[in-house]
Amino acid sequence: MILRPTREDVKLIGRGIGRVILGVGLIMAIPLVVSILSTEWSTVLDFLVGISACVAFWLVMEITCHVKRDLTWFHGLIVASGGWLAAMLFGAVPHFLSGHFKSYLDSCFDLMSGYTTTGLFLLQDLDHASHGLNMWRHLLTYAGGQGIIVIALTFLFAGTAGALKIYVSEGKEEKLLPNVVRTARAIWMISLTYLMVGSLFIWISLLREGMPVVRGLLHSVWLFMGAWSTGGFAPQSLNLLYYHSFWVELVTLIVFVIGSFNFALHYAVWTGNRREIYRNIEVKSFTTTILLGTVMLSIGFGKFGLFTNLGEFFRKGFYNLASGHTTTGNSTVYSVSFYREFGFIAMWAVILAMAIGASACSTGGGFKGLRMGIIFKYLRGEVRRLASPESAVVSEKVHHIQDIWLDDPLVKGTMFIVICYVVIYSLGAMLGILYGYSPSVAFFDAVSAGSNTGLSAGLTSPLMPTLLKVYYIFEMWAGRLEFISIIALFSFGGALLRGRGVRRKR
Amino acid sequence: MRGTRRPHIALPLIAALVLAAFPTMFCGAARAAEEVTTQELVENMERYDGREVTITGEAVGDIMVRDDYAWITVNDDAYSIKSIEEGGDFAGLSNYGIGVWAPRRELEKIHVLGGYKNKGDWVRVTGTFNRACHEHGGDTDIHAESVVVLKAGYPISHPFQYWKLLVVIILAGIIVVLWVVRRKKIRRALRKA
Amino acid sequence: MSSKETDREPVREESRWRRWGGYALGIVIESAAVGAISLAALFLMYLIKLIAK
Numbered sequence: 041m042i043l044r045p046t047r048e049d050v051k052l053i054g055r056g057i058g059r060v061i062l063g064v065g066l067i068m069a070i071p072l073v074v075s076i077l078s079t080e081w082s083t084v085l086d087f088l089v090g091i092s093a094c095v096a097f098w099l100v101m102e103i104t105c106h107v108k109r110d111l112t113w114f115h116g117l118i119v120a121s122g123g124w125l126a127a128m129l130f131g132a133v134p135h136f137l138s139g140h141f142k143s144y145l146d147s148c149f150d151l152m153s154g155y156t157t158t159g160l161f162l163l164q165d166l167d168h169a170s171h172g173l174n175m176w177r178h179l180l181t182y183a184g185g186q187g188i189i190v191i192a193l194t195f196l197f198a199g200t201a202g203a204l205k206i207y208v209s210e211g212k213e214e215k216l217l218p219n220v221v222r223t224a225r226a227i228w229m230i231s232l233t234y235l236m237v238g239s240l241f242i243w244i245s246l247l248r249e250g251m252p253v254v255r256g257l258l259h260s261v262w263l264f265m266g267a268w269s270t271g272g273f274a275p276q277s278l279n280l281l282y283y284h285s286f287w288v289e290l291v292t293l294i295v296f297v298i299g300s301f302n303f304a305l306h307y308a309v310w311t312g313n314r315r316e317i318y319r320n321i322e323v324k325s326f327t328t329t330i331l332l333g334t335v336m337l338s339i340g341f342g343k344f345g346l347f348t349n350l351g352e353f354f355r356k357g358f359y360n361l362a363s364g365h366t367t368t369g370n371s372t373v374y375s376v377s378f379y380r381e382f383g384f385i386a387m388w389a390v391i392l393a394m395a396i397g398a399s400a401c402s403t404g405g406g407f408k409g410l411r412m413g414i415i416f417k418y419l420r421g422e423v424r425r426l427a428s429p430e431s432a433v434v435s436e437k438v439h440h441i442q443d444i445w446l447d448d449p450l451v452k453g454t455m456f457i458v459i460c461y462v463v464i465y466s467l468g469a470m471l472g473i474l475y476g477y478s479p480s481v482a483f484f485d486a487v488s489a490g491s492n493t494g495l496s497a498g499l500t501s502p503l504m505p506t507l508l509k510v511y512y513i514f515e516m517w518a519g520r521l522e523f524i525s526i527i528a529l530f531s532f533g534g535a536l537l538r539g540r541g542v543r544r545k546r
Numbered sequence: 547m548r549g550t551r552r553p554h555i556a557l558p559l560i561a562a563l564v565l566a567a568f569p570t571m572f573c574g575a576a577r578a579a580e581e582v583t584t585q586e587l588v589e590n591m592e593r594y595d596g597r598e599v600t601i602t603g604e605a606v607g608d609i610m611v612r613d614d615y616a617w618i619t620v621n622d623d624a625y626s627i628k629s630i631e632e633g634g635d636f637a638g639l640s641n642y643g644i645g646v647w648a649p650r651r652e653l654e655k656i657h658v659l660g661g662y663k664n665k666g667d668w669v670r671v672t673g674t675f676n677r678a679c680h681e682h683g684g685d686t687d688i689h690a691e692s693v694v695v696l697k698a699g700y701p702i703s704h705p706f707q708y709w710k711l712l713v714v715i716i717l718a719g720i721i722v723v724l725w726v727v728r729r730k731k732i733r734r735a736l737r738k739a
Numbered sequence: 740m741s742s743k744e745t746d747r748e749p750v751r752e753e754s755r756w757r758r759w760g761g762y763a764l765g766i767v768i769e770s771a772a773v774g775a776i777s778l779a780a781l782f783l784m785y786l787i788k789l790i791a792k
Contacts, residue, residue: 080662080663080704081704081706082704082706082707082710085707085710085711085714086710088710088714089710089713089714089717092713092714092717092718092721093717095721096717096720096721096724099721099724099725099727099728100724102728103724103727103728103731106731106735137710139630139631140630142636142638161640163640164625164630164636164637164638164639164640165625165629165630165631165634165637165640165641166640166641167606167607167619167621167625167640167641167643167660167661168606168625168629168630168631168660168661168662168702169662170662171662233762233766234766237766249610249612250608250609250610250611250612250616250617251608251610252608255608276606276607276619277621277640277641277642277643278619278643278645281645281685281686282607282619282645283610284610284617284645284647284682284685284687286683293773293777294770294773294774297773297776298769298770298773301769306765306769309765309768309769310761310762310765310766311761311765312761314764314765314768317768317769317772318772323772326776327776327779330776330780331776331779331780331783334780334783334784335783335787338783338784338787338788339787339791342787342788342791346677346678347678347684348680349680350781350784350785350788351683351684352678352680352683352684353784353788354683354777354780354781354784355683355684356678356683356684357784358777358780358781358784372684372685373686374588374686376588376589377588377591377686380589380591380592381591381677381678501638501639502636502638502639503638503639
């Protein structure tokens, strides 16, 4: 199929994408209801247009792409990567109709940012946005976090063998249960439970801090979604700084760190395998790197001299460092403050934390803790090998739910993906530098986009150069899908072009 | 003769030295509070840290009461003058504002808060700017002494957008047609099987 | 057959409670883990401030 795609292949993919878009349309029902309850009639119309467009597209795909075959692994990859792009285009309809975006490209940027749980945004005048629009923005990260593909799996592909293929390519390799559809449902069960519990705690904190009841409830749900999905969106421009509250910061910190953990870990701990919480390589890796980052940040703060007491170190330092490391993006400082109020060392502690990122098979981005663990064990193994006699057999393992022994293909694959991340971070930084931004700022925002973090040092704005907007969209997309799907998509496209059209299957 | 001329030169010289050393003596209240924008403050935090400033803008979001004091967010960007919901032009940013910590009774003067439905009260706040407030965990904020409501806020009109309704109706029509076509296709496929 | 069903029901009820109790414990454990990491970070920050002095 890779070499000579047939018309049937194209149809299979088309139908798959159609179903993903139907999923997007169905999710839009939630902000629609919120707008109706808030009597925001213009917003209601925005969502009705969006939903209709999605349903119409799905029907067109169902009609034109009628095929009896099942999806293979490769089709799944294409639907995953292509599906994201289509979902971006359709999901941007309510955004653009709201009037808060200068261009459709800006709307698409926010959509890609939402789905990939990045959190950078080009929306203008957020403080005057409707409840419906805010519901959609935050829901995008919550739904995107579980993967729009997984949504399609749960509601639209149940029972078909094609289900397995899309899920794997979504960048989530772990299988919690043998049946993939049940896996998707388990993910949803965990997420919804945390939604109830987490929102409740945030709501209580907000009420305690003086927020009105109803707005407090809306904010608590939105803040939860933003934190849990490690998206980092918040309903006001000042992000977490808006609330000036230690308690709200503490709860969101706990939510986004838990949210950054691997889903397989949640499932293990929830179903009796309690020890996994400290045996897991990603928890160990994250703990190590965040504590190292804390040391670096504290030294930086100490030298810079602005933040002086432990409370400030925690609320301005650790909070933002953790937000970066889990690739969340909630912040308690102004964007420019990363550059002007942190000092060089502390700023770079955050950049490196973002680059390393969160856990695999979670909503986080970056290299991932699993890869850091694998590389560390690999290096340790190499050192041991050098120190041992020729005949000795040296092998290393990592514990991730089960013990995984390191072999060359695994290490090679790991290094490959890490190098891919370094490449996209660096290209983004170089572009920023070419456009005249300071190197630290250019690296900060480029790493933020590529690791799907969402913190900004001030580069990301509606006024940023168009090429940078497009490149950041690519970075967010590629970083989230961990490159494999992207490469598959490009090779499919290339094969289509080389074959000069589609060959009809006899 | 020379002796009598010296005091004429000395007096203005001494006066100039005194002026240079103690400028506040002659500027009075003008130095006490500088009129600035939030953007100016945020981009030059070091310069304004600890100084008395005055900002004028729209009160947005929520008043968060904490015992005798409360928080309010004041925005003074282009959207505080004319928000997007009112039809304002794009200004290339989300919003620019700052948190203000003031005595509760001062903030009780504010009745309308800015958001989707309303343009908030237009307020003038005078207070101390903190780059990293030690009382508030390092927050960048203004501790206000006085808050004056210059102009009351008002509801923003959102005229019904009929063209969007038309688009919905057209799309709904297309959906109905496509649905019928799809059902026909499925029936035909079932009959063949 | 009906006696078999009634025999099974209390067991199912109990296992549902146990299941959700397990989930709740899971939430507590995960939150505690984050708390532990945060405390460790606080301690490190405190140490560094102490050393810096």
